[in-house]
Amino acid sequence: MSEKAVFIEQPGGPEQLKLVEVEVGAPGPGEIRIRHVACGLNYIDVYHRNGTYPLPLPARLGMEGAGVVEAVGEGVTHLQVGDRAAYASQPPGAYATARVMPAKAVLKLPNDIAFDTAAAMMLKGLTVQYLLRKTLPQGGLQAGDFVLFHAAAGGVGLIACQWARALGLQLIGTAGSDEKCALALEHGATHAINYRSQPDFAAQVRDITGGRGVKVVYDSVGADTWAGSLDSLAPFGLLASFGGASGPVPPINIGTLAAKGSVYVTRPTLFTHLSTRESAQAMGDELFDIVRSGQVKVRIAGRYALGDAAQAHRDLEARQLLGSAVLLP
Incomplete structure (x- = not known):
């Protein structure tokens, strides 16, 4: 199945971000395939792009997203085909129309949280959770x-x-x-x-x-x-x-x-805290609860097409974004 994803072939500036066609296959054991409705933008993506946090090259970028589960691999029981879902997870690869990825940190998304809100809040909100509640x-x-x-x-x-x-x-x-x-x-x-x-x-x-x-x-x-x-x-x-x-x-x-x-x-790092499905679920439940209560509202300061990821990175590095931003496939 041919899809689109943002790649870098070498570290550098935003101009290194390229939208290319990729093949997305079936999920293996412990994996799912998710079709993104929105993808989150974070400063860690800049670190991956510029080589501060090196990735094996060529590399995909993006650590959070939200969408609909299209296929479920063997052993995955907490998600089903058709579920609304959201995640902050390794490995990178969220800048894509669809991807196959590990299921353990992918959470079922409550119906009353919009996809773009979820994509804008998962990595950031879970970061705040582990800071204010655990660190x-x-x-x-x-x-x-x-x-x-x-x-x-x-x-x-x-x-x-x-x-x-x-x-x-x-x-x-x-x-x-x-x-x-x-x-x-x-x-x-x-x-x-x-x-x-x-x-x-x-x-x-x-x-x-x-x-x-x-x-x-x-x-x-x-x-x-x-x-x-x-x-x-x-x-x-x-x-x-x-x-x-x-x-x-x-x-x-x-x-x-x-x-x-x-x-x-x-x-501390977020992904140490998200290393088990049980921990990821508990953290996600607390984040979902406080957002649904209205005590935390997620401000989306920018919406960009997936192909405009380079401009999104320029705006992020220039500190022009007052809040979160998302890429829309």
Whole structure:
């Protein structure tokens, strides 16, 4: 069966993204074939494209999508042909009209969540779930606690602002413009810092928290925010580094953690949490529930044709997207 998919033959800029015809066969044991209605766009796709996270070449891109199950391989019992489904999953390959893929992280999609919403929220929403619900400082997080979340106006950040509000947390968001700060506040951040006009965001965090700092920093920016993130922590606080949009973080001098107040650093990944079907289902159920409750709304800032993936990447890297984006096959 001939379909379309986005490939790269070598790492590089957005111009490397090529829409080509591919053959999509039948699923093997533990696999399904899914026809996409929408495909998600994420910064990890940029890392795959530019070689920051190398892939065997030639490579397909895309880590999340939503659509309809067309065929089910042997041993798959939680999905049936005709089911609406959504996923965030390895290996890459979501930028496609259809694909065969492992079934364990593909979840049945509730009827009241639209396909484009699901494609825009699976990787981002499950990331927020494992951060706010599983990647926790000593003693966990309670209502009223302060947390710092960088890139608060992006797709992950806007979901985090809303989810934190639902948990009663005081989320301090950083963003690169007053417009983005206003968007973070609109979505539930209690404070927002424009790190371009206020580059010493750690000092602002100290002011907001009465000098103590935050229990946890969730940092997907990397090199540019690393030092300030450490300076924003309260004693025994946790820095969760889950991305490096500005470049990799510098080597850690472990003595710095002592000097900053016996603080902790971790580098979690979503796919460690999604490594079993049971974990993926539990995380997905919690994400679906909070979206269906209306406490988290998914903002889709851009819709692109599948063949326009290169432009979507340009807009993503230029930080022009205030929220999530999807590719439409």
